[in-house]
Amino acid sequence: xxxxxxxxxxxxxxxxxxxxxxxxAAGPQPPSGNDELRRQLGAxxxxxxxxxxxxxxxxxxxxxxxxPVAPMAQPLPKGWQxxxxxxxxxxxxxxxxxxxxxxxxxx
Numbered sequence: 001x002x003x004x005x006x007x008x009x010x011x012x013x014x015x016x017x018x019x020x021x022x023x024x025a026a027g028p029q030p031p032s033g034n035d036e037l038r039r040q041l042g043a044x045x046x047x048x049x050x051x052x053x054x055x056x057x058x059x060x061x062x063x064x065x066x067x068p069v070a071p072m073a074q075p076l077p078k079g080w081q082x083x084x085x086x087x088x089x090x091x092x093x094x095x096x097x098x099x100x101x102x103x104x105x106x107x
Contacts, residue, residue, distance in 0.1 A: 076082060081092040 076091070079094040083090055083092060
């Protein structure tokens with residue numbers, strides 16, 4: 001028991017001596033190269049801020065609408081007529097030139 005007490009007192013004495021021998025400085029002084037690093041850090045932070053602003057000004061990916069490509073317009077064959085209903089085109093196509101000659105007559 002006495003051994004533990006003596007050991008504890010010895011550790012406390014060593015810690016107290018180390019604390020008293022300090023010159024009052026908070027810690028080791030940083031090297032002089034930190035000024036250059038701080039300037040680089042400031043420049044990089046400005047660049048990141050500029051890039052983030054540019055990203056905010058861009059349109060979101062889903063908002064870009066690509067218009068469909070219209071097929072090339074070709075002339076209609078002879079006799080065909082283009083019509084439209086509800087915005088959708090449809091075509092009237094003549095079935096036969098002479099309907100009475102090819103169809104049997106109903107009696």
